[in-house]
Amino acid sequence: xxxxxxxxxxxxxxxxxxxxxxxxxxxxxxxxxxxxxxxxxxxxxxxxxxxxxxxxxxxxxxxxxxxxxxxxxxxxxxxxxxxxxxxxxxxxxxxxxxxxxxxxxxxxxxxxxxx
Amino acid sequence: xxxxxxxxxxxxxxxxxxxxxxxxxxxxxxxxxxxxxxxxxxxxxxxxxxxxxxxxxxxxxxxxxxxxxxxxxxxxxxxxxxxxxxxxxxxxxxxxxxxxxxxxxxxxxxx
Numbered sequence: 367x368x369x370x371x372x373x374x375x376x377x378x379x380x381x382x383x384x385x386x387x388x389x390x391x392x393x394x395x396x397x398x399x400x401x402x403x404x405x406x407x408x409x410x411x412x413x414x415x416x417x418x419x420x421x422x423x424x425x426x427x428x429x430x431x432x433x434x435x436x437x438x439x440x441x442x443x444x445x446x447x448x449x450x451x452x453x454x455x456x457x458x459x460x461x462x463x464x465x466x467x468x469x470x471x472x473x474x475x476x477x478x479x480x481x
Numbered sequence: 482x483x484x485x486x487x488x489x490x491x492x493x494x495x496x497x498x499x500x501x502x503x504x505x506x507x508x509x510x511x512x513x514x515x516x517x518x519x520x521x522x523x524x525x526x527x528x529x530x531x532x533x534x535x536x537x538x539x540x541x542x543x544x545x546x547x548x549x550x551x552x553x554x555x556x557x558x559x560x561x562x563x564x565x566x567x568x569x570x571x572x573x574x575x576x577x578x579x580x581x582x583x584x585x586x587x588x589x590x591x592x
Contacts, residue, residue: 370524397578408568408582409525416578456524460578467513470580472524 372457372473380481387476389440389457398440399458400432409456447480485569485583492589499556501586503569506550512572514552519566564590
């Protein structure tokens with residue numbers, strides 16, 4: 367199984383809502399990532415979890431709250447978002463056992479629209 | 482901060498070989514160079530990875546000179562389905578696991 371599964375594929379939420387994006391992988395990877403991608407722009411790194419601990423936070427606003435309940439799951443909790451947060455949110459995993467070697471496996475993304 | 486620079490866009494025709502060069506002047510000793518392909522509304526997909534010299538797999542070749550300050554992705558005999566954005570990544574020496582995408586190269590393949 368070389369898949370990263372993201373749910374939901376599409377999400378529409380108001381600025382006062384609380385919602386969550388979910389990501390799952392069963393490849394035994396110990397590094398998991400959240401990227402945000404706006405139209406015609408490259409993916410922008412948000413968070414990295416390494417061995418279920420948050421290792422990188424790229425100065426992301428606190429309205430985005432990541433969580434890694436176990437080695438297979440990664441969540442991104444959303445609260446009080448702004449319309450400019452509308453984007454494709456991509457989850458990725460990597461074996462993370464050798465510096466920056468090894469490929470990133472990406473999910474298909476969750477398309478978020480904030481009204 | 483390891484940073485990559487690529488051409489913004491390229492055009493090619495079916496059946497031609499396409500070479501996309503990436504500049505990474507500040508690459509760290511331990512960094513590998515990885516290329517990804519992305520279609521609209523999909524996650525990027527791994528193409529190839531290398532450290533030095535030449536790497537070849539079933540879809541592409543990667544050429545890395547001795548100084549490792551650049552790399553070239555070579556796509557042999559492209560087809561319309563190769564129209565996509567191609568990203569070159571190197572690790573960020575500021576942090577293990579910190580993988581930053583550059584702007585990417587938008588490749589358009591024409592009939």
